[in-house]
Amino acid sequence: MTLDLTDDLTDDLTDHPAVAYRPPLRVVPHVPERDLPAATAAAAAFLTALGVPLDSPGMAASPARMARAWSEMLSPRAFDLTTFPNDDGYHELVLGRSLPVHSICEHHLLPFTGVAHVGYLPGDRILGLSKLARVVELFARRPQVQERLTQEVADWLHTHLAPRGVGVVIEAHHQCMSLRGVRTTEATTVTSAFHGALRDDAAARAELLGLVGGSRP
Numbered sequence: 401m402t403l404d405l406t407d408d409l410t411d412d413l414t415d416h417p418a419v420a421y422r423p424p425l426r427v428v429p430h431v432p433e434r435d436l437p438a439a440t441a442a443a444a445a446f447l448t449a450l451g452v453p454l455d456s457p458g459m460a461a462s463p464a465r466m467a468r469a470w471s472e473m474l475s476p477r478a479f480d481l482t483t484f485p486n487d488d489g490y491h492e493l494v495l496g497r498s499l500p501v502h503s504i505c506e507h508h509l510l511p512f513t514g515v516a517h518v519g520y521l522p523g524d525r526i527l528g529l530s531k532l533a534r535v536v537e538l539f540a541r542r543p544q545v546q547e548r549l550t551q552e553v554a555d556w557l558h559t560h561l562a563p564r565g566v567g568v569v570i571e572a573h574h575q576c577m578s579l580r581g582v583r584t585t586e587a588t589t590v591t592s593a594f595h596g597a598l599r600d601d602a603a604a605r606a607e608l609l610g611l612v613g614g615s616r617p
């Protein structure tokens with residue numbers, strides 16, 4: 401089953417008196433203290449060292465903008481991981497398809513962007529649907545490699561939601577491959593990570609991969 405992520409289950413269920421309420425887990429990412437003036441000075445020094453003039457009206461404030469932009473790209477938002485009892489005994493696959501991925505490769509500090517497909521087989525709890533995208537963001541907004549990002553999303557859901565199975569597939573385009581080096585403009589990189597029944601049961605995993613494959617143009 402594929403669910404539309406614009407349809408957030410959270411509001412409907414919290415208003416429903418028959419559903420036992422459990423306080424959501426507040427996820428507050430650790431974001432280190434930011435020194436924006438120091439980052440601005442460093443950005444100016446970096447650009448100057450590369451021969452980029454900063455004395456035009458258009459570029460005078462660019463080091464400060466660069467510092468703010470990078471600070472934002474490295475800061476995941478806090479969120480509530482809202483889960484609900486699986487009272488209806490829904491045991492089929494829940495899949496969030498084409499969730500946005502915006503990350504930065506830790507080798508070149510260039511963006512890599514794409515989509516994540518995150519599926520799970522519910523156990524005792526189900527998850528507010530918009531939260532799958534927040535979990536991806538939690539691990540994407542930091543210097544990353546795609547393989548580790550994929551594994552961290554799968555591991556985190558495995559730990560915090562305790563489903564019967566988790567599967568994560570990420571397809572991304574790396575600017576460090578398209579803008580420099582081999583300059584492969586069309587290439588995407590696909591990575592996957594599985595836990596539980598989605599790792600051990602070939603039919604369950606094939607169902608997830610079939611639905612993911614159907615999302616491609």
Ligand code: ZN
Pocket residue numbers: 505506507508509510574576577
């Ligand atoms: Zn890179």
